[in-house]
Amino acid sequence: MTLFASIPIIAAALALQSCGGVGGPQTDTGGLPSVTQQFLALLGVDQKSATYIGADACAGCHGGKNPDDPIYAHWKDTVHAEKGVTCERCHGPGSAHQAAPSKENILTFPKSHSPVVCAQCHGPTHDQYNFSQHSKLIVDPVEEAILNPNQYGRNSRCISCHSGLFATEIVAKGVDVAAMTDDEIKHIAEATLTTVPHSASCVTCHNPHKKTGNLTDSGKEVMLRNKTFNSDTTDVGPGTTAQQFTNFDHGCAKCHNGRGTNPADARLQASTARPSMHDSNQYNMLMGFGGVEGTGPVQRNTAHANAPGQCSKCHMPDSRHTFTVSFDKGCAPCHSAADAAARTGQVKSEVLGLLTSLRGRMEAWAAANLGDADFWDYTSVIQGEGKTPPNQANVPIEIKRARHNYYFIIRSGDYGVHNAPYAKHLVTVANTNLDALNAPRPAAPNMSAEQQLRVIEEHRKRANQAEMNLPEDN
Ligand code: HEC
Ligand code: HEC
Ligand code: HEC
Ligand code: HEC
Ligand code: HEC
Ligand code: HEC
Ligand code: HEC
Ligand code: HEC
Known part of the structure; x- marks a missing residue:
């Protein structure tokens, strides 16, 4: 039975292979790669015996006549259509579905979001992606959305950035999260854990059906859902809501932003429980906003x-999907690879030294004034150490400003590379605040940059663990 049922799929796959590459130059393989076993494994039982009907057969129902469902018309305009990548290469054979349309007999949510669909033909890109952190999942926030959908799935929207599935199905499609039931939120979170366990999958960043006009830095249309460049920071500025900052129109910064982190004194006084930004504030650091900036002029690396x-530009030269920085390609034409590597090493060790000294000053002040070297810190982090934190009303605003900047820099994780002048400026402002308290300047500890990095990364990790104990608080 099984053998018999699978025959039509194989036959159709061979047929596709032989007509692949129509309309464009032949690739090395001479046409489209064949359907993979991993892809076939995604298909449900009701689809296993179906046969291929061709893209035009889908058009009648998913065509362009109905403005709510113009998928065929959009697809027709893509490189995929030109190269013969039909609906059924991504959704599986459609004869059973055509005869009796249902979600059970066509590949759809959640399995259609699997990178396995794209890996059929984009093998090398998929290999790079598999190496990247985006193919992994930080499980805690997703599990929290299941255990407590009202708090973690709705109010804090952790899974807007921690579930590629949620980012695609809910955020990108403009679903009103407030109107979702708890069960709907749980359903997506569960599908993330079991079926598409990725922080971002291919279709989190790429629209599978249409040209979007969001071009790469070299002006190419690659069906990106969001812009790669956006210098209007309003939607992720101080105090913005999750509704706003998770919808930010930027392919990376919709997730890599500081979640409306607010450095105003009033906010620092009120929000004493946890660092008011997240590990994700790389866009804020790059653009230079979100730290306590003091009163003088502020330096920013506007070139980056x-x-x-x-x-x-720096993390994906030549569309490399590891998302790791490339000094040779990513920094041209502004720096040579050697210059970029040398500057990165130099800036990182300088900033790590500044951060280590800054923490030393906060610790010395806290030891002298609050009786414990850790008591400059946020309550959530100290509680993780099993200590009873002091009343935050006894922590002066100068310390609160300094620790905001300390966390702002360490949580961006690049230690000054994104925006060296801004990172250094924030340390200077922190120190000016500590000067006003006459905080001592203990001698710099005798540590290498590697040792300093280890201590600071440990600190960053503690702040992340504390994150799990409290609801989001802009
Ligand atoms: C006879 C009309 C008809 C044809 C032909 C048809 N579909 Fe559908 N399709 C539907 C309807 C109606 C639904 C909604 C089913 C439901 O909600 O239970 C649907 C649902 C889907 C879904 C799931 C959408 C979702 O919300 O999860 C996908 C994917 C899909 N179709 C793809 C295709 C593809 C690919 C083809 C061609 C191979 C095709 N359809 C041909 C009518 C059709
Ligand atoms: C390159 C792969 C690919 C091709 C080609 C493709 N799709 Fe899809 N399709 C997907 C993926 C992945 C999703 C789920 C993500 C999304 O909805 O953006 C999807 C979603 C859908 C949905 C559900 C849409 C919704 O809003 O919930 C329908 C219906 C659909 N496709 C029909 C089609 C039809 C009809 C064609 C051909 C005209 C087609 N697709 C071509 C990959 C593809
Ligand atoms: C059946 C093979 C096949 C599948 C499946 C497939 N693609 Fe493609 N894709 C191609 C081919 C062929 C091209 C054209 C490449 C070229 O000419 O260099 C292409 C081009 C692209 C491009 C570049 C578009 C452009 O204008 O140059 C993107 C982005 C892309 N695919 C994303 C995806 C994603 C995301 C998926 C999964 C949802 C997917 N593809 C599934 C074969 C496929
Ligand atoms: C605006 C997007 C966004 C939101 C909302 C968000 N995160 Fe994150 N989070 C990220 C990104 C991006 C990273 C990874 C940063 C990196 O690797 O440098 C991250 C990292 C983490 C980490 C660190 C994991 C580790 O140990 O390396 C934890 C834990 C975490 N998030 C939990 C949460 C929780 C809990 C919530 C909800 C209260 C949440 N996140 C909301 C974007 C977000
Ligand atoms: C985090 C977002 C993100 C994810 C995840 C992602 N891409 Fe991309 N992709 C991009 C961006 C941004 C570009 C354009 C980069 C550039 O060249 O500037 C791109 C470019 C491409 C291109 C065009 C390559 C070229 O040479 O023109 C293809 C094809 C592609 N992606 C396929 C995929 C596939 C397949 C997956 C999953 C295995 C995937 N992408 C996952 C963001 C993403
Ligand atoms: C849907 C949300 C989302 C999008 C969009 C996104 N990221 Fe991420 N990114 C994450 C999360 C979450 C992590 C941490 C994953 C983990 O550690 O398992 C991460 C990790 C990373 C890391 C690795 C950091 C480390 O700890 O080593 C880099 C680099 C990165 N992202 C760059 C980018 C770039 C560049 C883009 C845009 C092309 C992008 N991201 C788009 C959510 C996202
Ligand atoms: C000017 C080039 C450049 C730009 C632009 C840039 N980055 Fe980076 N990024 C780097 C370098 C270099 C590093 C440090 C790599 C190392 O540690 O050696 C880095 C580090 C990171 C890290 C790693 C932090 C960690 O946890 O290890 C993340 C995440 C990241 N960048 C995300 C982004 C995002 C998101 C953007 C856009 C908002 C961005 N970067 C813009 C060059 C750049
Ligand atoms: C668009 C041009 C451009 C690109 C691309 C670029 N940079 Fe820069 N970068 C600059 C400029 C301009 C400065 C400021 C130069 C100065 O003040 O001496 C700078 C400064 C730096 C600094 C700080 C130097 C210091 O002493 O303050 C580092 C580190 C750095 N870049 C690393 C990188 C890396 C690594 C890449 C690639 C991954 C990169 N840059 C890509 C233009 C660029």
């Missing part, structure tokens, strides 16, 4: 902020 492609 204004590089075409912004994040993708």
Whole structure:
């Protein structure tokens, strides 16, 4: 039975293979790669015996006549259509579905979001992606959305950035999260854990059906859902809501933003429980906003902020999907690879030294004034150490400003590379605040940059653990 049922799929796959590459130059393989076993494994039982009907057969129902469902018309305009990548290459054979349309007999949510669909033909890109952190999942926030959908799935919207599935199905499609039932939120979170366990999958960043006009830094249309460059920071500025900052129109910064972190004194006084930004504030650091800036002029590296492609310029040269920085390709034409590597090493060790000294000053002040070297810190982090934190009313605003800047820099994780002048400026402002308290300046500890990095990363990790104990608080 099984053998018999699978025959039509194989036959159709061979047929596709032989007509692949129509309309364009042949690739090395001479046409489209064949359907993979991993892809076939995604298909449900009701679809296993179906046969291929061709894209035009889908058009009648998913065509362009109904303005709510113009998928065929959009697809027709893509490189995929031109190269013969039909609906059924991504959704599986459609004869059973055509005869009796249902979600059971066509590949759809959640399995259609699997990178396995794209890996059929984009093998090398998929390999790079598999190496990247985006193919992994930080499980805690997703589990929290299941256990407590009202708090973690709705109010804090952790899974807007921690579930590629949620980012695609809910955020990108403009679903009103407030109107979702708890069960709907749980359903997506569960599908994330069991079926598409990725922080971002291919279709989190790419629209599978249409040209979007959001071009790469070299002006290419690659069906990106969001812009690669956006210098209007309003939607992620101080105090913005989750509704706003998770909808930010930027392919990376819709997730890599500081979640409306607010450095105003009033906010720092009120929000004493946890660092008011997140590990995700790389866009804020790049653009230079979100730290306590003091009263004087502020220095920012506008060249990095204004590089075409912004994040993708340095992290995705040649469309590399590991998302790791490339000194040779990513920094051209502004730096040579050697210059970029040398500057990165130099800036990182300088900033790590500044941060280590800054923490030393806060610790010395807290030991002398509050009786414990840890008591400059946020309550949530100290509680993790099993200590009873002091009343935050006894922590002066100068300390609160300094620790905001300390966390702002360490949580961006680049230690000054994104925006060296801004990172250094924030340390200076922190120190000016500590001067006003006459905080001592203990001698710099005798540590290498590697040792300093280890201590600071440990601190960053503690703040992340504390994150799990409290609801989001802009
Ligand atoms: C006879 C009309 C008809 C044809 C032909 C048809 N579909 Fe559908 N399709 C539907 C209807 C109606 C639904 C909604 C089913 C439901 O909600 O239970 C649907 C649902 C879907 C879904 C799931 C959407 C969702 O919300 O989860 C996908 C994917 C899909 N179709 C793809 C295709 C593809 C690919 C083809 C061509 C191979 C095709 N359809 C051909 C009518 C059709
Ligand atoms: C390159 C792969 C690919 C091709 C080609 C493709 N799709 Fe899809 N389709 C997907 C993926 C992935 C999703 C789920 C993500 C999304 O909705 O953006 C999807 C979603 C859908 C949905 C559900 C839409 C919704 O809003 O919930 C329908 C219906 C659909 N596709 C029909 C089609 C039809 C009809 C064609 C051909 C005209 C087609 N697709 C071509 C990959 C593809
Ligand atoms: C059946 C093979 C096949 C599948 C499946 C497939 N693609 Fe493609 N894709 C192609 C081919 C062929 C091209 C054209 C590449 C070229 O000419 O260099 C292409 C091009 C692209 C491009 C570049 C578009 C452009 O204008 O140059 C993107 C982005 C892309 N695919 C994303 C996806 C994603 C995301 C998926 C999964 C949802 C997917 N593809 C599934 C074969 C496929
Ligand atoms: C605006 C998007 C966004 C939101 C909302 C968000 N996060 Fe994150 N989070 C990220 C990004 C991006 C990273 C990874 C940063 C990196 O690797 O440098 C991250 C990292 C983390 C980490 C660190 C994991 C580790 O140990 O390395 C934890 C834990 C975490 N998030 C939990 C949460 C929780 C809990 C919530 C909800 C209260 C939440 N996040 C909301 C974007 C977000
Ligand atoms: C985090 C977002 C993100 C994810 C995840 C992602 N991409 Fe991309 N992709 C991009 C961006 C941004 C570009 C354009 C980069 C550039 O060249 O500037 C791109 C470019 C591409 C291109 C065009 C390559 C070229 O040479 O023109 C293809 C094809 C592609 N992606 C396929 C995929 C596939 C397949 C997956 C999943 C295995 C995937 N992408 C996952 C963001 C993403
Ligand atoms: C849907 C949300 C989302 C989008 C969009 C997104 N990221 Fe991420 N990114 C994450 C999360 C979450 C992590 C942490 C994943 C983990 O550690 O398992 C991460 C990790 C990373 C890391 C690795 C950091 C480390 O700890 O080593 C880099 C680099 C990165 N992202 C860059 C980018 C770039 C560049 C883009 C845009 C092309 C982008 N991201 C788009 C959510 C996202
Ligand atoms: C000017 C080039 C450049 C730009 C633009 C850039 N980055 Fe980076 N990024 C780097 C370098 C270099 C590092 C440090 C790599 C190292 O540690 O050696 C880095 C580090 C990171 C890290 C790693 C932090 C960690 O946890 O290890 C993340 C995440 C990241 N960048 C995301 C982004 C995002 C998101 C954007 C856009 C908002 C962006 N970057 C823009 C060059 C850049
Ligand atoms: C669009 C041009 C451009 C690109 C691309 C670019 N940079 Fe820069 N970068 C600059 C400029 C301009 C400065 C400021 C130069 C100065 O003040 O001496 C700078 C400064 C730096 C600094 C700080 C130096 C210091 O002493 O303050 C580092 C580190 C750095 N870049 C690393 C990188 C890396 C790594 C990449 C690639 C991954 C990169 N840059 C890509 C233009 C660029």
